[in-house]
Amino acid sequence: MRVLLTGVTGYIGSHAAVEVLAAGHDVVGIDDLSASIIDTRHAIERTAGRKIEFHELDLRDAKGVECILAHADVDAILHFAGRKFVGESVADPIRYYSRNVTASVNLLAAAERHGINNIVFSSSCTVYGDAAELPVTEHSPISPVSPYGKTKAVVEGLLEDLCHAQEATRALALRYFNPIGAHPSGLIGEIPWGTPNNLVPYVMQVASGQRAVLSVFGDDYDTPDGTCIRDYVHVVDIAKAHVLALDAVGRNQFGNRDGFGALNLGTGQGHSVLEVLDACRAATRRPIPHHVVARRPGDAAVIYADPSRAANELGWRAQHDLVTMCADHWNFTRNNAERQASAS
Numbered sequence: 001m002r003v004l005l006t007g008v009t010g011y012i013g014s015h016a017a018v019e020v021l022a023a024g025h026d027v028v029g030i031d032d033l034s035a036s037i038i039d040t041r042h043a044i045e046r047t048a049g050r051k052i053e054f055h056e057l058d059l060r061d062a063k064g065v066e067c068i069l070a071h072a073d074v075d076a077i078l079h080f081a082g083r084k085f086v087g088e089s090v091a092d093p094i095r096y097y098s099r100n101v102t103a104s105v106n107l108l109a110a111a112e113r114h115g116i117n118n119i120v121f122s123s124s125c126t127v128y129g130d131a132a133e134l135p136v137t138e139h140s141p142i143s144p145v146s147p148y149g150k151t152k153a154v155v156e157g158l159l160e161d162l163c164h165a166q167e168a169t170r171a172l173a174l175r176y177f178n179p180i181g182a183h184p185s186g187l188i189g190e191i192p193w194g195t196p197n198n199l200v201p202y203v204m205q206v207a208s209g210q211r212a213v214l215s216v217f218g219d220d221y222d223t224p225d226g227t228c229i230r231d232y233v234h235v236v237d238i239a240k241a242h243v244l245a246l247d248a249v250g251r252n253q254f255g256n257r258d259g260f261g262a263l264n265l266g267t268g269q270g271h272s273v274l275e276v277l278d279a280c281r282a283a284t285r286r287p288i289p290h291h292v293v294a295r296r297p298g299d300a301a302v303i304y305a306d307p308s309r310a311a312n313e314l315g316w317r318a319q320h321d322l323v324t325m326c327a328d329h330w331n332f333t334r335n336n337a338e339r340q341a342s343a344s
Contacts, residue, residue: 002026002073003246004116006059006107007080008052009036011190012122012179014044015239016078018188021048023243028072030081032058035193047187059103062110069110076118076246077111079104082151085197086126089148090297100151108162117166118249119159120242123173123262125231125303127153134270135306138175138262145300156262163259170249170259177231177266177305179238181325182332189332190235199276200232200326204333207284214288216273218295223302227273231266231304234320234328241265244314266305267318276322283326 003020007013008029014036017027021044029041029052041054053072057064059081082100083089089096111119126149128136144150159171180200182189196202205211219226245263252259271279281288310316320328 001075001246002028003076003078004028004030004069004072004074005078005080006030007082007122008044008054009033009038009040010080012176012235012238013078013080014040014188015183015235016080016242017044017052018048018183019236019239019243020078020246021050021052025246027052028068028074029054030057030059030068032056032081034058035083037191040188040191043187047183047185059107060098062106065106065110066113069114069116074116076120076249077107077116078120078122078242078246079107080122082122084124084148086146086148086299087197087296089146089151093147096147096151100148101154104155104158108158112162112166112169117168117170118246119169119171120245120249121155121159121171121173123156123175124149124152125175125177125264125266125305127156127175128303130300131303134302135268135304136264137306138264138309160260167259170252172245172249172260173262174238174241174245175262175264176238177233177264177303179235180232181234181236181320181328183236184328184331186331186335189329189336191336199273200280200329203277203280203288204284204329206288207280207286207330208333208337212289214277214290215293216290217293217299219292221301223272225272225274228299229270229272229302229304231268231270232276232322232325233266233318234325237318237320238265241310241314241316244316248314261313263310263313264305264307265310265316265318266307268305268307270302270304271322276326279322279326280330283323283330
């Protein structure tokens with residue numbers, strides 16, 4: 001297949017591109033480079049040993065999207081592009097609706113016009129909000145508490161409606177829990193743009209000396225050590241799920257039989273902030289100082305997945321443990337100081 005991959009130079013998109021290429025498909029990549037660097041394109045190609053077709057484009061440019069889809073001759077779309085930080089979305093919701101919803105409408109409208117019917121969407125566990133029951137299943141209520149989560153839920157709803165309206169359209173939303181880690185080659189990984197908004201990238205910058213101390217947002221949650229608990233999953237495991245998802249949408253063998261489905265991607269095990277910090281200390285062999293600050297708006301106390309449906313319907317299971325995730329993340333961080341600095 002020829003696969004259109006939006007957000008191709010981003011963290012998850014770059015790892016997915018490597019796995020899609022390894023599976024024998026061709027990649028047509030789009031990224032506006034607003035939160036990534038062009039060197040990641042070359043890192044993808046070095047890792048996979050194959051070239052990609054790359055277009056620098058903001059998906060909010062409807063004419064640009066139309067032009068690419070009119071000529072790219074693609075069979076399926078992996079849609080990753082968008083902003084992804086809870087705290088930032090609370091502070092600037094308009095930016096999030098513009099980048100995550102308006103951009104998706106442009107992409108899906110052009111896809112419909114050009115008969116591109118197989119779509120895999122990069123969604124998030126934030127659509128569940130502060131879940132009342134754990135572990136979270138795909139039947140748990142959709143009740144996001146942040147603008148980021150709400151934008152993901154909106155796009156999922158749009159895809160479901162599109163599948164209902166167009167019998168040929170098939171879409172699968174993959175609801176990631178907390179991706180960390182990096183490709184074991186050390187060539188691709190997370191390159192935070194400015195100050196990291198997620199835990200592990202920030203921890204790694206403290207470990208490498210780029211930052212002085214980690215701020216832990218609250219230690220008074222109703223959890224064993226008072227800090228938030230999340231389901232951390234290796235980014236390579238998530239990337240591999242997308243190759244399986246491409247096949248699944250082609251066969252419409254997943255989720256609801258009306259063309260739309262959603263699957264959780266997680267390990268099924270939660271780890272607290274302090275547990276992750278200890279794992280990073282072990283991986284880096286650095287002290288990594290921290291202090292506790294006020295809670296961050298929009299953060300749920302505990303969330304972790306029931307990933308059994310992805311196992312049953314995709315044959316997918318997370319393969320990496322927390323120690324390996326932290327070690328791979330550190331391997332990329334310490335070996336790519338110049339690339340990290342270019343995005344700071």
